[in-house]
Amino acid sequence: MGDEGNLPQLYQRSPLPIFVDESCFQSEDIIKLSPYIHGINIKLMKAGGLSEVMRMIAVAKTCKLQVMYGCYSDSSLANTAMTHLAAYADYLDLDSHLNLIDDPFDGVSLEQGKLRLNNLPGLGIKSSLT
Secondary structure, rough: OOOHHHHHHHHHHOOOOOEOOOOOOOOOHHHHHHHHHHHEEEEHHOOOHHHHHHHHHHHHHOOEEEEEEEEEOOHHHHHHHOOOOOOOOOOOOHHHHHHOOOEEOOEEEEEEEEEEOOOOOOOOOOEEOO
16 A cells, blocks of 8 residues: 555645555545545556456546556566456556566567557467466
8 A cells, every 4th residue: 555645635736647556456445545536557466357457447437537557567468358448448558568578478469559459269368388
């Protein structure tokens, strides 16, 4: 968790939009913080799965907040899954798989600054795991 106690003052004084990241793990956190923020950063691994991600998106949109997707050192598997939900996000930061030396998955690609899904069935993932 971050320093949520300072959010009201920061919200009033900041000329920049305030997004929470480490202060927001589940949809319940969004409701408590919504009066003092402009948006949330959702990370699949932090949320614990796609079902909670979808709940977080719904709550954020109900609270009229912007939504950003982020990642830690996630593989192409996680980032491809989140890219399928791109239509619900205002901002995307799903590039961690590009920094992995041995990503065992192949899915979403980055082409001219845009995330691109392939035409494979399901999530569109190929695995090098045997």
